[in-house]
Amino acid sequence: APGETAELTLPISQPEMPAGGEAFLNVRFSLAADTAWADAGHEVAWEQFAVPYPVPEAEPVGDLPAVKLAQGGGTAVISGDNFQISFDTSQGTISQWSVGGTELLASGPLLNVWRAPTDNDGFKKAPDWRSDKDLTAWLAAGLNEVTHTVESVQVEQTADHEVKIRVATIVESAQSPEAFLHQQTVTITGDGAVEIGNDIKANVDVNLPRVGLSMQLPGGFEQFKWYGRGPVENYQDRKAGTAVGLYSSTVDEQYVPYIMPQENGNKTDVRWLSLTNEDGVGLKVTADAALMEASVSHYSADELFKATHTNEVARQEAVILNLDHAQAGLGGASCGPATLEQYRLRPGDYKFSFRLQPVVPES
Template sequence: IESMKKYASRTDVTRPYIMCEYAHAMGNSTGNFQEYFDIIAASKHMQGGFIWDWVDQGIAATDDSSRKYWAYGGDIGGYQYTHDQNFCANGLITPDRKPHPGLYEVKKVYQDIVLHGKDVDKGIITIENRFLYTNLKNYDFKWELIKNGNRIDSGQFLVAQAPGTKKDVTIPLPAFTKETGSEYFLNVYAYTKEATEMIPASHEIAKEQFAFPANDYFTKKQSSFNGSVEIIQEDTNTIVLKAGEMVVVFSKRSGSLEGLVYENKQLLASGLQPDFWRAPTDNDYGNKLPEVSNVWRFAGQNKTVDDFLVTNTGKEVVISAHYTLKDVSSPYTVNYTVSTDGTINVYASWQAGKGGLPEIPRFGMQFRLPPEFETFTYYGRGPWENYSDRKTSSFIGIYNSTVSEQAFDYIRPQENGNKTDVRWLTLTNNEGIGIRISGIQPLSVKAA
């Protein structure tokens, strides 16, 4: 990318810059794609490139357990011959032509109707028609006003605009008062009016989401719950709290939150644990991350409890667990603040110990719930999987699904199903009972 930026900024070039292979699409990939194309679009001599490649080249096969799968190098008797494993599976679509999540990012970045926010508060946007021959009168436009993930108003408009031009359009937004602790977005879409040989009518051809400048969703909200939190049981192994309708159990031996009980139902199958690892992607193997960063694989599990402190103020109980992560010789601390309404604020911190530690694949926490908590609802980017460097096609909104539906089955098993910029999420059972997790900042979440 740095060499692209340098070439794009030059004024003495006479030949176009074309990449014969970029945005390697193998497995869970196609990251930084918006950044690539922003450079390409900013300079006339940056012509573009070729994504490697279009389709995963797998062969339908059945294993000894009668399970169907896509075979690649080394499968169906090929293990005895020289092969490149799954290096023929580099596509944006699966062998049976189902889109990878990365294809939605490519579609969004490649759209020829580009929408810019000029003065979102006044509803003014700039439409850039990058088509070479097509007037925008061939498309229907739609807008939505979103508050905290819910649509509060919407409308349609038409634009007649010649190819290769820019034009300001004012959307007639309703008058509304911005509320503290809320956020607003303007979503704009373009759809085909008529069907063509390849594209049906009413097909989404372009979209954009604009955040309002004064959004302050993460402003701290004060709790009005008037209750108490008390220690109802304590021994050498555990401490049990009663907060509102919740019973909260901590283990002094592991230092972790081990139990959440609501209406006599246990909500946790295992407690919160620090997590520094994720399943490697295809491109991670090319970068040797599984070898270089292997020290982090079990760093969250191989730890000792150095101290376990309890502070009871009457209005809240603070549990502080101090650890040493043995694999990386580093201190790690978790503070749990249990409030009177049963909410638990979790604050984790890590400090590098010995020098020379490799890249951390992930910094977070994981825990397990019983299988009945299958309903997954969240407020963040979706609906398909997205990551910090691949999320421009994923709008912030409220999405309702199941845990089982979050996974994407790449040919080679690897990291998948992540969601970014999550404000809150719930995992519930058929009775609507479950847990809600809210971030004091946007979270990256995976439910599997």
């Protein structure tokens, strides 16, 4: 009865947990009988609890296949069993990645600190009555138009099965010639995996929209699966109503058509995600230490920023994949308080890494 408590014993047994596994208990409350406003079975509330079952240690990784390294003409080519990766040393990023003849990347990962501003960030096409909006500061700092300049690239075969590429990049904005210093270590191993370690120093004097990497896959990688919060978009200050789970969608279904185009479709607390084509070939990304945020879209942040109505945005064929160490919260500054301090991204140092690996269906 309302206002009373009871103790329940759940008829579940401890599952056999895999290495690195997690367990959650989802409790859902539904109507037992029809009412004037909803039928029996209608869900009125839910809660999710992490269950700390013991988890075994991961098995040691066995010997990996060897890789070959060839350099020349501003490109380092790493080839292995069924894969080839080309690294453009002038651009400081992967320029080509193929697995079994399928191209996985249209453009390689670069530092990304910009998002299409939300209405809460500020009104992008009209003078704002509040000069303290985040968008005002972001545009003054030039975060929407940064330039990447590669300072140095070191390519080394560190083992028969491993190549390391160390890249130092200066990212210039309108406010500062050294707005961001990006030290990146790209490790390519014989299993075809790419580990991208990032050390970012943000020297700007404004809060940041996001800190992460952005890349593009060719069109056709439409199947999106993720293990994190969902199924709807969620942000650090808008995630309590989304449960951790395994979700699947298409890239097109991820777009949220706000009348004023803006940032959309983000996912928080993501453990891993994958993008695959109709043949089941694609890319899997795993957060190494901390959980990541991620989004996929056919609409670029620049395209969303330019448009003033959702019918003006142009869908591109390529798939944009944003992998974020963190993205700023949304706040409520359209008509209320700004983003709370704990959901802001201050200038300073950021370290994070992602592991990318090809997905190939079992024969």
